[in-house]
Amino acid sequence: MNAVKLYRVGNWFYQRRVPVVPGLIRNLIFLLFNSYIPVSANLGKGTIFAYGAIGVVLHANAKVGTGCVLGQGITIGAAEGYVTSEINKCPVIGDNCYIGAGAKIIGDIKIGDNCQIGASAVVLKDIPNNSIVVGIPARVIGQTSVDYKAIRP
Template identity: 35%
Template structure:
């Protein structure tokens, strides 16, 4: 296992630990202790070592893959991410800061390239590819490839 894979696995373990506490632990004294442990792990592993932000409140499906150890990946706490998603380094999944605090919903089997920005209360459907450094501000339909600033669909398979 290389260094980046180990960092990525540690980041995802920390996220899953915090997510489980956030959504499943109801007994307040235990929840407070576990959240403190999570916050310490999050600060050390995710923020300092990984240079990323994966808040426990975000809803992320199985098999998220963060190549390059998740460096610079930022995910909004209200984001919903499906299964089998690949998010490359320096990608942002967040709010568009237009007054609403909406965050993207990302489907299954989605590829998000290096430095891509997916912003606002938008829907990225299943089997979508988002090119490097693209800025996605609108919904992307299933089986599409989106690139550019702002992102435009260049390939759509029905």
């Protein structure tokens, strides 16, 4: 059993408004993988966690597209009251994105499709499709190829 499979089971119960079970599964994910992956988050089909999802923190309202790879130690979180007047505005990650180990994606931003986010990057602004971003704060340094795939067969 891995974190994605447990998340999918918990999300299934969450979508059907079954009480207690989603919370138990979220806690089980935390105990097994030292990660906070709420079952209310939206992970697209085929999205996976690298290295067993060690140390991953996702906001309950986070949205991640299909076919993405999420590295260990990442945070996808909301902008809080000190950053914006609206709380719980979460990132939306496009399809086919790779998020490197330790990356932080914070706030009401959109990451386009087919993007690569470098290890330990701190992303605070929108990122266009097919971008490669690195740094603190993250900046675009290149473009992914037209046939880029985050998950290679």
